[in-house]
Amino acid sequence: PERVIEFKVKHIDDDGDLQIHRGFRVQHSSLLGPYKGGLRFHPSVDEDTLRSLAFNQTLKNALSTMDLGGAKGGSDFNPKGKSQAEIARFSQAFILALARDLGPTYDVPAGDLGVSQNEIGVMVQVLEQIDPALRYTLTGKPINMGGSILRPEATGYGLVYFMISLLNHFHQTDFKDKRVIISGAGNVALGAAQKVVELGGRVVGMSDSRGFLSYEAGLDVKRIKALKLAQKGALADYDGQGTYQQGHGLYGLPCDVALACATQNEVTLADVQLLRQNQVLALGEGANMALTKAARDYVRDEGMLLGVDIAANAGGVIVSGFEMIQNAKQARWSAAQVDAQLHMKMQDIFKQVMDACERVQQPRNLVVGASLAGFNRLIKAWQSQHDAGK
Known part of the structure; x- marks a missing residue:
């Protein structure tokens, strides 16, 4: 540093x-x-x-x-x-x-x-x-x-937008009728859950530090959001339809997409093995470094699709950037404007990652693609500053 x-x-x-x-x-x-x-x-x-x-x-x-x-x-x-x-x-x-x-x-x-x-x-x-x-x-x-509208939801929304591009590219599908599990119950998880439901998906499981909720027909995300944000309650207090169990069993639930939005190193080797067994289409990191090294190695070796953190959860910093622009111009964007700009940026990030994956002929390794795409921009910036004699 x-x-x-x-x-x-x-x-x-x-x-x-x-x-x-x-x-x-x-x-x-x-x-x-x-x-x-x-x-x-x-x-x-x-x-x-x-x-x-x-x-x-x-x-x-x-x-x-x-x-x-x-x-x-x-x-x-x-x-x-x-x-x-x-x-x-x-x-x-x-x-x-x-x-x-x-x-x-x-x-x-x-x-x-x-x-x-x-x-x-x-x-x-x-x-x-x-x-x-x-x-x-x-x-x-x-x-x-002077805050920006949608800033609390931004990381979760951005994650879902990135995963739409991924599902579309590899499976020619989207979130409609998909079963989704989401770890965590903070802003990232709640934002992701809200956007999944908006796009026609079902959130069949969510977790917090004590346990997890599950309901095959889809949890009531609005009720969970009110419980967490307005009442500061725990998922165990949820009074909608579904079952609450203690412990770390979320990743054993059958699902099509898994979004890890709790904290770093939360997804273990055993978790990704369960997801593989349940034939998950894709896994996304809403939290920074959500997968342990062993889990990430397994995902790579098995050719599982991972929306890697540095690409998939960039929504928060993007809307922070929008907030800086709004502050500098003394402007205030609408929710629709922020949401549309965020969606475009996440599509752009996915394209950069896939281009880098193709260049190194590792079409399913988004971890490598994201790192390469990020490094490329840094190297170009360094070269241009160097050439300008900075």
Whole structure:
């Protein structure tokens, strides 16, 4: 990376005690534009994880065709079980410590695991107090603070659009009447579920960290969305038709398409073996690095179709890019406009990936195709800067 920033974040917890956590920002590459990538609050956060995610983000942003560099940041603070007030105090302390290394044309973070629109809103207020010129330094903002419509849904919508192109290319089909399982119950999973239903598919399974819901005729996605977002409930509280089971059994459900939208390394070798057994048409990574290395190797060796994370889940950063454009022009796009532009960008990414796959004569290996397509754009940018004497 070009730069790794490590800092201490001190905040007072609800018991009045001083807590100290580690904060990081890995600014990986500014070759294509300002650093861009999420902030996550999760106990698993450390420098190595963020270096790996920042590298991935650089490739993803290159593939997105937006003029954005790559970065990732966060802290090992765990928001689970904490009050909103304590999470807000931590968010304020975190962004205060990082503020001097950010800026709307230099480094523009967004939310990620454990950092919702609420926390972004809290951070924006802190940055505005430091300097009003910093108000557009974050994306994923609440709408009334200059956020873009459809930003929470963007990664999930984009994933489904990428998978439509994949299903169409390899199987001459789409989501109509397809049985889809989706891991996770956060923004990415909910966005994907909503779009699948819109396109005529059935969401036959969804999971959270405790267990999974299943219903062959299709779960009530609207009800699940209300449960998760409005009531902050768990999937176990779902009162629609379907069965809730504890444990990690989602990938054993018969399905046509599987979308992994929970967290990294969630999909194991055993999971992809079950999917293969059930003759799944394709698997998509809505979460970053959702498959373990063993799972990814098996998928490659068996010729299974994988919508790889750096291509398939680029919807979030694309709509973040749209948010930056809207902020710069003091404009506000409609939901239809954002959705249509996102769909076009995801089709474009799929085409880039397939072109790269054909060039290396690995027509089904989208992991190789996506990496090559991303590297190609970075190399071209480096060459043009080099030729211009930068």
